[in-house]
Amino acid sequence: MRITEIFEQQQRTFSFEFFPPKDYQTAIKFGINAGQLMKLSPSFVSVTYGAGGCTQNNTFDIVNLFHNDLGFTCMAHYTCVNATWEKIAYDMRTLQDMGIENVMLLRGDKPKGEKLKDPNPDGFNYGSDLISFVKDQYDFCVGAGAYPEKHQEAGSLDQDIENLKKKVDAGTDFLITQMFFDNRYYYDFLNKVEQNGIKCRIIPGIIPITNYKQIEKFSEMSGARIPDKLKQRMEPLKDKPSEIHKIGLELAVEQVGELLENDAPGVHFYTLNKCTAAIELYESLSQDFKDVKMLYEQSLSPHIATP
Ligand code: FAD
Numbered sequence: 001m002r003i004t005e006i007f008e009q010q011q012r013t014f015s016f017e018f019f020p021p022k023d024y025q026t027a028i029k030f031g032i033n034a035g036q037l038m039k040l041s042p043s044f045v046s047v048t049y050g051a052g053g054c055t056q057n058n059t060f061d062i063v064n065l066f067h068n069d070l071g072f073t074c075m076a077h078y079t080c081v082n083a084t085w086e087k088i089a090y091d092m093r094t095l096q097d098m099g100i101e102n103v104m105l106l107r108g109d110k111p112k113g114e115k116l117k118d119p120n121p122d123g124f125n126y127g128s129d130l131i132s133f134v135k136d137q138y139d140f141c142v143g144a145g146a147y148p149e150k151h152q153e154a155g156s157l158d159q160d161i162e163n164l165k166k167k168v169d170a171g172t173d174f175l176i177t178q179m180f181f182d183n184r185y186y187y188d189f190l191n192k193v194e195q196n197g198i199k200c201r202i203i204p205g206i207i208p209i210t211n212y213k214q215i216e217k218f219s220e221m222s223g224a225r226i227p228d229k230l231k232q233r234m235e236p237l238k239d240k241p242s243e244i245h246k247i248g249l250e251l252a253v254e255q256v257g258e259l260l261e262n263d264a265p266g267v268h269f270y271t272l273n274k275c276t277a278a279i280e281l282y283e284s285l286s287q288d289f290k291d292v293k294m295l296y297e298q299s300l301s302p303h304i305a306t307p
Helices: 003-009 024-038 056-069 085-098 127-137 157-169 183-195 212-222 228-237 241-261 276-288 290-299
Strands: 013-018 044-047 074-079 102-106 141-146 174-177 201-203 266-270
Touching (some): 003 174, 013 024, 024 276, 044 102, 056 085, 074 085, 085 127, 102 127, 127 141, 141 157, 201 266, 212 228, 228 241, 241 266
Parallel strands (some): 013 044, 044 074, 102 141, 141 174, 174 201
């Protein structure tokens, strides 16, 4: 199913992002964790492509598994950094032949150890170039990335939003945000986006903090700022994983609850291929926010395929 069709049925979506496992060991853990998360019947799932510069090939295998073996609506992430149009065309045909209807199209970051062809000889320099090409040639429902605290390379948020408009004008059907830890960034971003005449569903991307050191690393990589109040609370406990998990979860429940109360069109969870935090978060929301629970129940549909 196209994700835009799900939007027509579900006022709010509840989705999970996975990354493809690298080897046998991680594949086993992936299977167990993903299996637990699928019991929550997410609106859709997505699988990253070469994030961190590896496992690009495994993306299509996992997407195939979710879509064809398990019956979930699945979105394949895809990046154009260093790609030729022949490769992109080949990969899009492969996804199409698998029956995949949803792709998340991004420029991507330079893979580790590879030299960046800058500018790309085939003209794929930005997410918008890839989106235009794919929308022109294929019939995919297309998601793209949005950056409430601006993309790290952008001179300003205003400039970044001007560039975001190019992606939306190129045919993006919906946007998912980079992680953020302070909802004010998301609300301010939505206002600016609206002022710029961009009309597109913008789903907040959320990551529960269950490992402070790891989140510090992500924050540095993505430019998502950790608010001082949160830092002061978490830093003294960073070597106490169970304390961090407990506080991280409390904060995530607070963050997601507030987003939903303020009419966010759902939540996209960066699961990091782990299930505990996402399950606990879902369960806590169900108890603490009865209306949210009701909305979730209305929005969750039974996607699990019979084996
Ligand atoms: P772009 O829209 O290409 O923008 C990148 C920069 O260029 C911005 O600073 C923008 O302002 C600027 N820009 C855009 N268009 C123009 C223009 N026409 N002229 C001048 N400047 C311009 N990475 C992966 O490798 N794999 C993944 O699976 C993956 N999944 C992601 C999922 C989400 C929800 C998000 C938010 C990000 C994801 N990323 C992933 C990271 C993403 O690839 C990087 O952030 C990348 O640097 C930007 O890609 P983009 O297409 O979003 O940005």
